[in-house]
Amino acid sequence: MKLTILGCYAATPRTMTNPTSQVLEIKNHMFLIDCGEGTQVQLRKNRIKFSRINHIFISHLHGDHFFGLPGLVSTFRLLGRDKDLHIYGPKGIKEAITLLMKLGDSWTNYQLTFHELTSKNSEIVFEDDKVSVATIPLKHRVYTNGFLFREKLGERKLNIEAVAKYQIGKAHFRNIKQGTDVLLEDGTMVSNKKLTFDPPKPKSYAYCSDTGYKPDIVDQIKNVDVLYHESTFLESEALLAPKTKHCTAKEAAAIANAADVGTLILGHYSTRYKSIAPFKGEAQDIFANVELADDGKVFEF
Template sequence: MKLTILGCYAATPRTITNPTSQVLEIKNQMFLIDCGEGTQVQLRKHKIKFSRINHIFISHLHGDHFYGLVGLISTFMLLNRVNDLHVYGPKGIKELILMQLKASGSYTGYNLYFHELESTESEIVFEDEKVIVKTIPLKHRIYTNGYLFKEKNSKRKLNIEAVEKYNIETCYYQKIKSGGDITLEDGTLVSNNLLSFNPEPERSYAFCSDTVYNETILPIIEGVDTLYHESTFLETEAHLADKTMHTTAKQAATIAKKANAKTLVMGHYSTRYGNIELFKEEAQTIFDNIILADDGKEIKL
């Protein structure tokens, strides 16, 4: 499970920083979260394979979170993409993207699906046998969602020494991994806990940007392994956080602490600050385990 930060700064792109975009690799799947300007350049720079991205999650329709999307969709077409592409985002995103494609005479040779969101309650938006994704309703100037990514139950791990000891045939291995007991030829019942080990704990990742300080998200992200939370301002500019409906570093740390998160990743910094270490210093007065996001940083979760 790995997070690659493609961009994590607020508002406008600069020569040295990029707006919000990140790639989450989980259970051998790759999810793109937000798609600010320059996303596809960052994907190339960090050697991330475009073809592995089949699901894109957009938090809201402010430009620094989705202005790179139509360009990426067009590039997929030029690369002769064949896989379906699914885009999840606020209602209106389909009209915005299709209007641009139509006006430029650009049409995809692959299936492009839009999953438009408008609920103010948390809902499941993606699920397969390995991963489940839920929305995290946020409070910003326009309709906004974060996303909670969570692994689904893994199969149990085979205890090779035990299965060899009981001379269990390989055709029963999947049953053991699924939690089943085994009856031997002499009628002896061998309990599953003797034949297998517990699976790895389910890991989870929550993406929260942009939002004011909002404790209503706490039940959704309770106990999350890694929380990415916007921290646009320092406390010295808390009045600007209130005005623009953003969060300070201290407030982000408070959310992490109250949610019992294991790790807090901070980002979406205002470019008014020259030293992002100030965000960590402020947040660590509340919460200890903090990672500062930065463009190009890879974080093993």
């Protein structure tokens, strides 16, 4: 997986920082997660092809997470898009986007499908043979979901040398990759284990922004490879976190620690702070493997 941070700051766009948006490359998909103002420019700066984005996941309807969406939907039309576009987000998102299009008398020339979310429980919102995406219900001032992206276990890998040794023909390869044993012409059975290697371990990524401290998400995100968790505040502003339903760096680290994740990426920093470095220090008091998101930063895992 490859995660490109397009923006990871709270509230307002500034000259050097952008509100929330990121792109997750997983298997053959480019998923856009949230779409704050400036997302289009950030996509261009990071050389991400607009045409590769077919699914957009919106956590909630605060401006710093979706004000870039009407512009992007409109640009897709100007670029001559003809592929379907799927948008997943809270109920109301369809009305918001289509009202803007209606007022400007502009419609898309591609199929635009909204998948409006209302459930307070986790649900699978996207699934194919390689990937699944489930919501992570969060605790914020408006209805909000994080998203859990999981690769599925792939086919077994063919051991070319072993296959050659037993002179097994190509016609068997498809079945072998799916785990079947092979009966040779002389009547001996060759077990699948001798002919294949284990497939790579499927990776997982959890995106949790925005949210107040919500320990009950721990079960759902247990052992994920990477957790992106909002950390709007440092300890000096800890009192503001529950009031605004956001988290401190320490609270994000407590979630990462309890869920025993591989890596914690912090983001959604309040723009009041001159430096984001202290976020890492405060989180590392509780959880060691902390990375700081920043606009344009790429994480591969």
